[in-house]
Structures are given as structure tokens and as C-alpha cells.
Amino acid sequence: MKFLYLLQHNTINMVCGGFMNIVIVGAGFGGISAAALLAQKGLEVTVIEKNEGPGGRASVYSEGGFTFDMGPSWYLMPDVFENFFAEFNARPEDFYDLKKLEPAYRVFFDGGRVVDVSSDIEKNYELFDSFEEDGGERLREYLESAGKLYDSVVKEMLYRDYRSVLDFLNGKLLLQGLRLNILESLEHFVNRRFKSDEARKILQYSMGFLGSAPQNTPSMYHIMSHIDMTLGVFYPEGGIRRVAQSIYELALEHGARFHFNEEVKRIEVIDGVATSIITDRNIYEADAVLVNADYPHSELELLDEPHRTYDEAYWESRVMAPSAFVAYLGVDRVIDALEHHNLFLERDWADKFQEVFDPRRARWPERPSYYVNVPSRTDTTAAPQGSDTLFILVPLAPGMEDNEELREGLYRRVMDDLERKVGENIRDHVVVKRIFAINDFRDRYNAYRGTALGLSHTLRQTALWRPSHKSKKVKNLYYTGHYTHPGIGVPMTLISSQIVCNEMMDDMGINPDG
Incomplete structure (x- = not known):
């Protein structure tokens, strides 16, 4: 050799x-x-x-037997990982064990309703039927559109570079007549097809992970629903x-x-x-x-x-993507109401996006939507037995003032909301706590304006x-x-x-x- x-x-x-x-x-x-x-x-x-x-x-943060992924926590698009490792005549499974999550994630709505988005697509059709009349059929048609677009985007757009407008316009994606609807926003695209607040939010939440607001994101990004609902959400052991x-x-x-x-x-x-x-x-x-x-x-x-x-x-x-407030918590008990991935979505959804993406309205939020990752639900190496690791993320506008008082105020508000919605005491059981926010993204990663993600996908x-x-x-x-x-x-x-x-x-x- x-x-x-x-x-x-x-x-x-x-x-x-x-x-x-x-x-x-x-x-x-x-x-x-x-x-x-x-x-x-x-x-x-x-x-x-x-x-x-x-x-x-x-990066990795470890303390007191708890281990946290400091950044990315969702394993999506398994085909892309397979494509990368194939460059070395290998497979992802040669390096780590993958588990498909069930449920894929849990959603806590502001009105008190809690639902699970399943890895079984038939269960998701039933879930959307519970949201609105013919919701399951609407979802079926929506995902069919997203799947066709995903196949075309991966084959014709993702793996090629663009140096001029002609590179973009000459792709088979457009020559085949596939309608990208690039001038229509994702928000409008979804709202034309679904009437319920629950369905609309589930189909748009992922824009936060792409660093954009649904009203500013091209409708072609509805492929994200195909990615999480059809391809599935996975977790690599470790x-x-x-x-x-x-x-x-x-x-x-x-x-x-x-x-x-x-x-x-x-x-x-x-x-x-x-x-x-x-x-x-x-x-x-x-x-x-x-x-x-x-x-x-x-x-x-x-x-x-x-x-x-x-x-x-x-x-x-x-347009910069958001920064974030992240609380890494080691808890000396298991929080039974939480799954591996959990989304807490507030009712005044549009206003919350404006606080993140409109510089004129940027501020530390009073009642934010947020995400809670509990890797210990799946990964035995993440926490001591009988304990949980919690990764709590709140999107923030980049470039804002960041200090201890603002951090602790937001931590208190989020924990008040989290404990109320899961019906369990968490703060009295926190044995490890670290908060990471705008200044830390700037200092540790040299991130422009403290962004967590880079450029928004407008x-x-x-x-x-x-x-x-x-x-x-x-x-x-x-x-x-x-x-x-x-x-x-x-x-x-x-x-x-x-x-x-x-x-x-x-x-x-x-x-x-x-």
C-alpha cells in the first residue's frame, strides 16, 4: 500500500x-x-x-459525564453522506452506526397540542388529516412535488458550480420544464395549500435551520419537507x-x-x-x-x-442567517415528555421571524420559538445513566448586544416556558450548565456579526x-x-x-x- x-x-x-x-x-x-x-x-x-x-x-463540549455536540444536531439527506463516502469506496456505516429516529421529532404548539412527526409517512398523512379536512391528501401531493424537485435539484443543481447566469439558466432542471416557482415565497406556497396553523408551521419550521424566514425563502425549498418526512431523520451513534x-x-x-x-x-x-x-x-x-x-x-x-x-x-x-442562544444543560434525571428532537412553536410565528431577520426589529425575544435536542434519548454515551443532556437553541438576530444579563433573562423565560409545557421541574436538576451566544460565535469561530450559520437562503x-x-x-x-x-x-x-x-x-x- x-x-x-x-x-x-x-x-x-x-x-x-x-x-x-x-x-x-x-x-x-x-x-x-x-x-x-x-x-x-x-x-x-x-x-x-x-x-x-x-x-x-x-465541536464537542464535555463536563461531568455529559457530552454535547455544540453545533449541528440533525442528520438529514443520508444520500449526500453516502455520495461523499463513496469517493473513498466506503459507506457511512463503515464508520458509524445510523439509527432512524421514531418519532422523527416532536412538536409542542403554543395552544397546548403536542404531536409527533413520524418516520412512517402513513402516520403523517393521518396526522395532517387531524389538522384539516383532506390534510393527508394535501400532504401527499405536497411531498410528491417536493420529491420530484429534490431529485432534479440533487442531479442538476447541487453538485455543480455556478460562474454566470447562463450556468444557472442552462441546467436541465429548467430545460425539462420543471416549475421552480422561484419568485414565490415558501410561506405563500404553503399557505395556498394548507389552511391549518399546525400544518403550515410543520412545513415551514426547517427554514430556521437554513437561516431564513419562510416569507423570504424561495418556494423551491419546500424540498426540505421531502428531506425530513420522506428520506427520514437519522442519528449517528456518538x-x-x-x-x-x-x-x-x-x-x-x-x-x-x-x-x-x-x-x-x-x-x-x-x-x-x-x-x-x-x-x-x-x-x-x-x-x-x-x-x-x-x-x-x-x-x-x-x-x-x-x-x-x-x-x-x-x-x-x-442578509445574514441568525445567530443563536444555546444552553447546554446536564440534568440528573430523565425528562420523560421530551423526545430526541423537540420543536416549541409560538403562535405569533411571523413576528418572531421579524425579530430575527429585520434589523429594525431585532431584539432578544420575550416569547421565542425554540428547539430542544435530547441526544441522550438515543445515545448512551451522551449522559450518565438516569440523566439527560439538553441542548436548547433559540434563534437570535446577529450583531446584537450580548451580555450576561441578557443571556440569563432569556434562559429564565425559556425555562419557564419549557417546564410549563412539559409539566416537569428541570432547573432544580441541572448539574451542568453552559450558555453559548452571539459573542461566542464571533470569538470562537470568527463568525461575522456572530452569525451561527452564515448567509441566509434568500x-x-x-x-x-x-x-x-x-x-x-x-x-x-x-x-x-x-x-x-x-x-x-x-x-x-x-x-x-x-x-x-x-x-x-x-x-x-x-x-x-x-
Whole structure:
């Protein structure tokens, strides 16, 4: 094996004419997946990470026997993970055990009704029949539309890059006559088909995970309902952190080198070419640079002004996805009323979105909708026996003031609401507590305005209109991650890395399939 690796390595070195040394800034999902893909081709890959380990926002917090995924908690779009691991002639199951959740998630409505969205689609048709007359049939038609669109989007849009309007308009997706309804909002699209408040909210809640409001999101994103209801919601034993660790181990296996607890301070550019990465400890020479760190931070803080593709005015004009208030709680009892995923949805839904997405109305919420993840419901490694791990998330507008008083006030309001709705005392049983919010996203991840997710998925920030994978000013500078196409979420970030790595190898004269 060693001989074959060296033979491949030396062959590529001759083909590339020395364009071999790749430095990746950031070890989030974008960085580790790109490192694995590029190292597999025999390229010399070095990854520099500011924090203590791989995963980026998928970091890990452990205390008192409780273990928390700090960021992503939903395992969706299993086909995308299968596609990524297939690049290595492997399957996700070779690295971690997957369990399909039942129920997929539980929804607590403000009026007191509690429902479970099932992994059995027939049960969901019955659930929607309980919401409104012919609700099940309406859902069937809605998911059929979403499924057809998903198949077309995955095949024709997600795995390709966009450099001009023609790239977007010439796709088979449009030539086949499939109606995208891109000028119609998701909110309008759903409301035309469903009358009940419950049905509408279940079909729109996922926009919060895409960092957008339903009234600002193109209707094509109704594919999200196909993703969670038809494809299903899964959980990898060991959490999302296990997925990150698996991809990290793949990168190491193929020769990538990682340097943690080392912060990049500058991308050195000479005559339009990135020549080195300067950190707080070392200088790394580079034939090409791939950035997985926060995109605006990288452009505004790591590059001199003449080398920036996007200036400060560009980023100020963008619609940023929310930041978040996250409470990590270790509880010395089991909260029986909670499932693995739980959504608490308030009645005045539209106003709550405005508090997050309208800068003029941004404020710390009084009665927010929120999400509670209880991984210990599924994962025996998440908490001591007889205990629960709670991950409570409230979307917040980015860029707001963040201090201890505001955090504790919101914590108190959310816990009051949570305890009332589940009918159980929680606060008296909290033995581990950590709160993570706007300032922490900014400080730990260099996140622009403290955003938790990057750029919102509005029409003007989809596909072609997201920041480019390749710098327009620096010849050998590339980007991956949730700011680029296709967007927010772990599956999208894996696809982003597959796109940009193919582009890099094409620029180097390497056959990606060779």
C-alpha cells in the first residue's frame, strides 16, 4: 500500500508541475472533507485550525459525564453522506452506526397540542388529516412535488458550480420544464395549500435551520419537507461529532496533516498569487490555499484590500442567517415528555421571524420559538445513566448586544416556558450548565456579526448568487463551507468541498476520477 501511495504521489507531482502543497484554513466539515478528498489524490495537504480539534461548529463540549455536540444536531439527506463516502469506496456505516429516529421529532404548539412527526409517512398523512379536512391528501401531493424537485435539484443543481447566469439558466432542471416557482415565497406556497396553523408551521419550521424566514425563502425549498418526512431523520451513534471524527480520520489515513490551536493571521499574496499562510506560530508555504474559515473574516481580516473579492460593503448588504442562544444543560434525571428532537412553536410565528431577520426589529425575544435536542434519548454515551443532556437553541438576530444579563433573562423565560409545557421541574436538576451566544460565535469561530450559520437562503443568495468558490482576485485561492453554494448545513458543506476540490484538481490538470 505504501508503495502504491508513493507511486501515485510522485505521478501527480510530475503532472502538476509542483502545484502540490495545499494549505487549508479551518478544520470544520468543509476543511476536513476537502483535506480527505485532496489527500486521497496524493496532494500534500496541511490544515491549520484555530481551535482545539476538528469539526468547526461541530465541536464537542464535555463536563461531568455529559457530552454535547455544540453545533449541528440533525442528520438529514443520508444520500449526500453516502455520495461523499463513496469517493473513498466506503459507506457511512463503515464508520458509524445510523439509527432512524421514531418519532422523527416532536412538536409542542403554543395552544397546548403536542404531536409527533413520524418516520412512517402513513402516520403523517393521518396526522395532517387531524389538522384539516383532506390534510393527508394535501400532504401527499405536497411531498410528491417536493420529491420530484429534490431529485432534479440533487442531479442538476447541487453538485455543480455556478460562474454566470447562463450556468444557472442552462441546467436541465429548467430545460425539462420543471416549475421552480422561484419568485414565490415558501410561506405563500404553503399557505395556498394548507389552511391549518399546525400544518403550515410543520412545513415551514426547517427554514430556521437554513437561516431564513419562510416569507423570504424561495418556494423551491419546500424540498426540505421531502428531506425530513420522506428520506427520514437519522442519528449517528456518538453524535454528529462521530461523523466529523470519521472524516478527520479519513484525511489522516490519506496523509493530510493537521495543526490545531494555531490561528491564521494572514494570507500572503504576491503578484496575484497566494504564496503562504502566516499564523501566530509559523509560516506555511503554499501552492494553493483553500479557506474553510468564516468567509467574510477571511476576506476582510486575512487579505489586503486589493486582493478581496468581496469588500465590507458587500457583506454589510447581505442578509445574514441568525445567530443563536444555546444552553447546554446536564440534568440528573430523565425528562420523560421530551423526545430526541423537540420543536416549541409560538403562535405569533411571523413576528418572531421579524425579530430575527429585520434589523429594525431585532431584539432578544420575550416569547421565542425554540428547539430542544435530547441526544441522550438515543445515545448512551451522551449522559450518565438516569440523566439527560439538553441542548436548547433559540434563534437570535446577529450583531446584537450580548451580555450576561441578557443571556440569563432569556434562559429564565425559556425555562419557564419549557417546564410549563412539559409539566416537569428541570432547573432544580441541572448539574451542568453552559450558555453559548452571539459573542461566542464571533470569538470562537470568527463568525461575522456572530452569525451561527452564515448567509441566509434568500432568492438573491442562492446558487449563483452565493459567494464564489474561487477568488476573483487571487489565482490560487479557493473557498469551501456554508457561505458558498449549495449553502447551509453539513450535507451542503460536504457538497461544497466536492465541488471546489474538483475545480482545484481541474486547475491543476488532475482528473478527479483518475
